[in-house]
Amino acid sequence: MRAVHFGAGNIGRGFVAEVLTEAGFSITFVDINADVIQALNEDGAYEIMYAEQGRPNFRVENVDGLHSAEKPREVEQAVAEADIVTTAVGPNVLPHIAAHIAAGVELRLEQSRPPLDIVACENMVGGSEALKSHVQMHLNLENKAAAEQVIGFPNAAVDRIVPPQPEKKNVLDVLVEPFFEWVIETPDMKRKETSGTLPNVTYVAELLPFIQRKMFTVNTGHAALAYAGAYHGETTIMGALENSRSAAVFAGVLEETGTLLQHLYDFDHDELKTYHQKIRGRFQTPELNDQITRVGRQPMRKLGKEERLISPYVQLHEAGIEAPHLQRTIAYALLYNDAEDEESQLITERLHREPAFEVISAVTGLQDEVLLEKIQAEIEAL
Numbered sequence: 001m002r003a004v005h006f007g008a009g010n011i012g013r014g015f016v017a018e019v020l021t022e023a024g025f026s027i028t029f030v031d032i033n034a035d036v037i038q039a040l041n042e043d044g045a046y047e048i049m050y051a052e053q054g055r056p057n058f059r060v061e062n063v064d065g066l067h068s069a070e071k072p073r074e075v076e077q078a079v080a081e082a083d084i085v086t087t088a089v090g091p092n093v094l095p096h097i098a099a100h101i102a103a104g105v106e107l108r109l110e111q112s113r114p115p116l117d118i119v120a121c122e123n124m125v126g127g128s129e130a131l132k133s134h135v136q137m138h139l140n141l142e143n144k145a146a147a148e149q150v151i152g153f154p155n156a157a158v159d160r161i162v163p164p165q166p167e168k169k170n171v172l173d174v175l176v177e178p179f180f181e182w183v184i185e186t187p188d189m190k191r192k193e194t195s196g197t198l199p200n201v202t203y204v205a206e207l208l209p210f211i212q213r214k215m216f217t218v219n220t221g222h223a224a225l226a227y228a229g230a231y232h233g234e235t236t237i238m239g240a241l242e243n244s245r246s247a248a249v250f251a252g253v254l255e256e257t258g259t260l261l262q263h264l265y266d267f268d269h270d271e272l273k274t275y276h277q278k279i280r281g282r283f284q285t286p287e288l289n290d291q292i293t294r295v296g297r298q299p300m301r302k303l304g305k306e307e308r309l310i311s312p313y314v315q316l317h318e319a320g321i322e323a324p325h326l327q328r329t330i331a332y333a334l335l336y337n338d339a340e341d342e343e344s345q346l347i348t349e350r351l352h353r354e355p356a357f358e359v360i361s362a363v364t365g366l367q368d369e370v371l372l373e374k375i376q377a378e379i380e381a382l
């Protein structure tokens, strides 16, 4: 069985590949990083190393690579022949890989190949569904209707911390945290016998509670640590946890999103507390040396309306629940300034040039004047 995976980065090599290898797939990675593609084709294997004393490495074998800009026809043929397609490229990159996937789908339909599932493993709600819309834009009406029958885009949630990689001899080897969770929603699958039987994957009929629990806890909590930590002069996630001011924001944010999750889904209070402790322990792994620049990357995306900060903040507001720590975190995120991060630079420049109220509205997509004024006041207080 062959998988085609778009994005041979940290999560692609360090997580998706482990599960697919365990399931017996050989993997063709598609990427635009020439060094990684060359190494995949020369070595055909690499090691996953766990941030856990004494745990042996996991060897990923039977891999190769395709550079999508240099070998577009081969990428399309690989998609046409694949038994599963997965992605971990980042939400902003999904539109850029859609044309290749659509061309592969067209070939598949022409060649009357079996059904296929395409699973986006991105930190976002409705990732596969979003990819589906991008792919559909490249299909004519007839192929769109035909694809609807045989190409599934089941949504998924993925969770594993794969930090910025330490200096190492081999560009492919990847250090990961031992924990992982991959949840896939089953109703949209078209090839359950393949995509529905991956080992160590949790299958659910409705993903929303799982992905919201993950996004609003792991990702919102992480973002709070990153942005509050950066504001208080920290550069690492460990530093932010040890800093009493950012740690207090983190704890407050988890309380607030925990309240929301219980309000939305009736999650058990004690289970949620245990989940919080587990996450705190995962963040507190010194071997990962996780950097604020990674966790805080692309603040404009993270401040989007459907994302980890604004979505719970708005939902709490609508439920009549105050969320001062989330509100403060949103202000920290708007003030976040990493010289290497284009999005943080764009927000910083706009805040210098334009009234804060308008910048906040443009970045977050919020229209509610009450909320905009609250966030503006928060920024002014900092």
Ligand SMILES: NC(=O)C1=CN([C@@H]2O[C@H](COP(=O)(O)OP(=O)(O)OC[C@H]3O[C@@H](n4cnc5c(N)ncnc54)[C@H](O)[C@@H]3O)[C@@H](O)[C@H]2O)C=CC1
Residues within 6 Å of the ligand: 006, 007, 008, 009, 010, 011, 012, 030, 031, 032, 033, 068, 088, 089, 090, 091, 093, 096, 097, 121, 122, 123, 158, 159, 160, 161, 162, 163
């Ligand atoms: N690193 C982590 O701990 C986690 C990341 N995620 C999600 O996984 C996704 C990937 O994140 P990472 O692996 O950390 O990022 P990464 O930057 O390590 O990997 C992304 C890969 O996509 C490739 N890429 C960029 N444009 C491309 C294109 N047009 N065609 C093909 N490949 C392209 C890049 O060259 C890179 O190899 C994101 O959505 C992220 O939110 C989810 C859970 C954990």
Ligand SMILES: O=P(O)(O)OC[C@H]1O[C@](O)(CO)[C@@H](O)[C@@H]1O
Residues within 6 Å of the ligand: 123, 158, 159, 160, 161, 162, 218, 219, 220, 222, 223, 294, 295, 297, 298
């Ligand atoms: O990958 P993103 O969306 O930029 O955000 C980083 C987040 O991804 C993770 O690596 C895994 O969910 C978290 O550690 C962190 O909150």
